[in-house]
Amino acid sequence: MTPFAIAALSLSMSADAFAAAVGRGAAHQPRLKTAVRNGLVFGVIEAITPILGWSLGVLAAGMVQAIDHWIAFGLLGAVGGKLLWEAFQESGPETAKSTRRGLIGLIATAVGTSIDAAAVGVGLAFIGANIWIIAASIGFTTFVLTTVGMLIGRAVGVRFGKVAEGIGGVLLIGIGLTILIEHMGWLA
Numbered sequence: 001m002t003p004f005a006i007a008a009l010s011l012s013m014s015a016d017a018f019a020a021a022v023g024r025g026a027a028h029q030p031r032l033k034t035a036v037r038n039g040l041v042f043g044v045i046e047a048i049t050p051i052l053g054w055s056l057g058v059l060a061a062g063m064v065q066a067i068d069h070w071i072a073f074g075l076l077g078a079v080g081g082k083l084l085w086e087a088f089q090e091s092g093p094e095t096a097k098s099t100r101r102g103l104i105g106l107i108a109t110a111v112g113t114s115i116d117a118a119a120v121g122v123g124l125a126f127i128g129a130n131i132w133i134i135a136a137s138i139g140f141t142t143f144v145l146t147t148v149g150m151l152i153g154r155a156v157g158v159r160f161g162k163v164a165e166g167i168g169g170v171l172l173i174g175i176g177l178t179i180l181i182e183h184m185g186w187l188a
Contacts, residue, residue: 001129005175009134010141012171013050013120015083016113017042019162021146024109025153032151039147042110047139049114050121050131057125069183072123076176079116083169087162120172127179 001009021038024030030038117138124131181187 001127001134005178006134006137007141008171009120009175010137011145011167012080012083012169012175013046013114013117013138014142014145015167015169015171016086016116017046017110017142018145018149019086020109020113021149022153022156024106025150026156027153029154030150035147035150035154038106038150039143039145041106042113042146043139043141043143045107045110046114046117046142047135049111049117050124050138051135053118053121053123054125054129054131054135055121057122060122060125069127069180072126073176073180075119075123076172076179079119080169080172080174080176082116083172084166085169087166087169123176123179127183 021035021042024038025035028034121131121135124134
């Protein structure tokens, strides 16, 4: 993957964590120290989950090598579509769950927002991507955006998080489409 694709993927994978952080920031009015701690929790979990997905994908890669680009496209497209769908949904009772206080609520929110990164990790295994660089990039980006998101949420509320989620969805679909086009040789 190109550095641009890795950056776009990292931003996309961080979008839902950013949205959740904006919500947590709006609900809890955190200080910088709390925002950084939350950013670290989100970043570490978001870095681990694509590695777990990638590991599963490596195990299955030999069996599906002829259609791996379609699988990567499907997974990235599905996760991107989910992000887009959530960006256009009204905030409801699930927002209350995602803004729970305490370490358990924080970890539950971080895990919930990182499930999509595991699915993307599976797709990355099929295209032979360097998971270590990508996971580090996703983790660092998530750390930064979650920390900033909490501080933004403190200042402006939850509305901005939905925009970030929508942009992340579009970027993921674009990356999946790029993988498909490259592997099919449609532009060659």
